[in-house]
Every structure is written in structure tokens, then in C-alpha cells.
Amino acid sequence: MPADTYLHVDLKDVGDVTVVRFRHHKILDDIDIQELGQELFRLVERDGRLRLLLDFSAVDFLSSAALGKLITLDKKVKAHGGTLKLSNIRPEIYEVFAITNLNRLFDIRKDEAEALAAF
Amino acid sequence: MALCGENWTWHCDRVIPSDLALARRLLDELLARLEELHWSCRDIFGVHLAVDEALVNAVQHGNKRDVGKQLRFSWRVSPRKVRVEIIDEGPGFDPRCLPDPTVPERLACPNGRGVWLMKAFMTHVEYCGCGNHVVLEKERSD
Numbered sequence: 025m026p027a028d029t030y031l032h033v034d035l036k037d038v039g040d041v042t043v044v045r046f047r048h049h050k051i052l053d054d055i056d057i058q059e060l061g062q063e064l065f066r067l068v069e070r071d072g073r074l075r076l077l078l079d080f081s082a083v084d085f086l087s088s089a090a091l092g093k094l095i096t097l098d099k100k101v102k103a104h105g106g107t108l109k110l111s112n113i114r115p116e117i118y119e120v121f122a123i124t125n126l127n128r129l130f131d132i133r134k135d136e137a138e139a140l141a142a143f
Numbered sequence: 144m145a146l147c148g149e150n151w152t153w154h155c156d157r158v159i160p161s162d163l164a165l166a167r168r169l170l171d172e173l174l175a176r177l178e179e180l181h182w183s184c185r186d187i188f189g190v191h192l193a194v195d196e197a198l199v200n201a202v203q204h205g206n207k208r209d210v211g212k213q214l215r216f217s218w219r220v221s222p223r224k225v226r227v228e229i230i231d232e233g234p235g236f237d238p239r240c241l242p243d244p245t246v247p248e249r250l251a252c253p254n255g256r257g258v259w260l261m262k263a264f265m266t267h268v269e270y271c272g273c274g275n276h277v278v279l280e281k282e283r284s285d
Contacts, residue, residue: 052195054163054203085188088196088260092253099251116188123263124256125245 032060035067038077041143042067043136045079051086061093065100074106077139081112091126098130107131111139153220161206161214161231166198173218173225180222183285189264190225190281196257197229197277205231205275227279235274 036043044067051057067073078094094110101108111133113121121127133139153176159165173194177187198214206212215230244255262268267280 052167054199085191087192087199088254088256089199091256095251095253116185120192120260123245123260125250129250 030063032056032063038140041075041077041140042073043077043079043140045081046083049082049084051083051090054089057087057089057093060090061096064093064097068097068100068104068106072104074101074104075143076101076106076108077136077143078108078110079112079136080110080114080117083117084114086117086120088124091120091124095126095129107143109133109139109142111136149219149224149226150221151219151226152222153218155218156216158213158215160210161202161208161212162210163198163202166202166214166216167195169216169218170194170198173220173227176220177225180220182283186281186284190227193261193264193268193279193281194227194229196261197227197279200257201229201231201233201275201277204236205233207233223283225281228276229279230276233275235270235272235276237274238270 032047034045034047036045044064048056051060067076098108109131112135113132118127118132121130121132131142133142155169155172157169159169170191174187174191177190201214202208206214212232217228219226238258241258242249242255244250244252244259249255258268261279264281265279266282267278269278270276271278
């Protein structure tokens with residue numbers, strides 16, 4: 025896979041913030057989650073994109089393994105002095121974040137506009 | 144757990160190779176039954192998440208990704224309840240030993256939330272025997 029090809033996300037630059045939109049409705053399959061993690065980590069570690077907004081508007085299901093990748097991404101962003109925010113999370117998935125208390129770890133905003141204003 | 148006496152309208156009992164893709168296709172059949180019975184999106188989401196986490200645990204932790212091993216499962220659906228049993232060939236575990244993933248000192252740990260989510264989204268979760276046999280039940284919320 026070419027280094028700049030992304031299979032699992034679409035990127036949009038808004039000022040110095042990179043909006044990362046997940047392409048797939050389900051973040052579930054083990055291989056997909058591994059690849060997604062590599063793509064997200066590459067944004068931080070190779071490309072130096074340190075202000076990231078993850079847009080979940082396309083996502084209607086994710087597993088605990090996917091949560092693990094988001095947690096690792098958060099660690100990497102913080103280790104590089106960056107900022108990570110999440111937005112457009114449907115209620116059922118927000119409940120997953122709330123049940124696991126991850127709504128306290130992540131800065132979760134209602135939509136893209138609110139998230140961008142909070143950077 | 145009231146296995147007898149419940150008006151089960153659909154059931155599926157299978158023994159399959161320990162293959163997550165195959166198990167998920169069968170889980171999709173279960174979810175389709177719940178949709179036919181007009182279960183709510185939230186309930187179906189919860190069953191999907193909980194059973195998928197249980198299948199991942201059985202295939203990856205129980206059977207150690209060995210496709211030569213088997214998964215034994217049972218789905219049962221009534222208008223008011225769904226009941227799932229999954230048995231792997233692993234040595235099992237003691238669910239009481241699982242740490243609470245929501246405490247501040249474990250919040251940044253990337254693993255260990257599957258069983259917690261299963262318990263949160265289902266009405267009843269029980270590990271039987273040595274812990275390689277899980278029973279999940281959910282009562283319809285509406």
C-alpha cells in the first residue's frame with residue numbers, strides 16, 4: 025500500500041486541524057482495526073499532524089478493540105504535545121464511551137463546528 | 144435463568160470451526176431475527192456489541208485463534224428475550240479476576256473492556272464451569 029493511501033479514513037484540513045472521517049460503518053474486523061490504527065498513528069508519528077478531530081458520523085458500530093486503538097492514538101498525540109477531539113458520535117456509540125468512562129478520557133464534541141471551535 | 148417456560152420462537156444450535164468471520168455471519172442471522180421482531184435499534188446494538196465481544200474472546204483468548212478448534216453456540220429468541228450461549232475449547236478464566244477498566248488508573252489501558260461492555264448491554268451475563276462457557280441474556284427494553 026502506498027504510504028499516502030488511506031483505506032479507512034478520509035482527511036480534510038481545516039486551518040491547522042486535520043479532520044479525520046472514518047469511511048466504514050463498522051469498525052469491527054481485527055485486520056481492519058490493525059490497519060486503521062496504523063493509518064491513525066502515521067498521521068501523528070510520520071506526518072506530524074498534531075491537531076486531530078475524529079469524525080464518527082459514518083460509524084454505527086465499533087468494538088472494544090477499536091476503542092483500544094483510539095486510546096493508543098490519544099497517548100501518541102499527547103506524547104507529541106498535540107490535541108485530539110472526537111465528534112458526531114451517535115447515541116449508541118456514545119453510550120459505549122460513557123459506560124467505559126472513556127468520555128472522561130476523550131474530549132467529545134457534538135459536531136465538527138463545536139469541536140473546531142474548541143481547539 | 145429461565146430456559147424452560149420461555150416462548151422461544153427461533154433457535155440455532157451449531158458447532159463451527161473457530162472462525163470469527165463465520166461466527167459473525169451467524170450472528171448477523173440472529174440480529175436479523177431481532178429486526179424482524181421490531182426490537183429497538185438500541186437493543187439490537189447492545190446484543191450485537193455484547194455477542195461480538197463474547198465471540199472475539201472465545202476465538203482469540205479461548206481458542207487462541209486456532210481454526211482447528213471449535214466453537215459451540217446456541218442462539219434463542221422469543222418476542223421478549225434473547226439468549227446466547229458460546230462455548231470454546233480453551234482453559235477458561237475466572238471473570239472475578241478481571242480488573243475494573245473504568246477506574247482512573249486503568250482508563251488509558253487499551254485492553255480489557257469486552258466483558259465490562261457485555262455486562263453493561265445485556266440483562267444477564269454468566270460464566271459457567273471453568274469459564275469457557277458464557278451465557279448472555281437480554282430482555283427487550285420496550
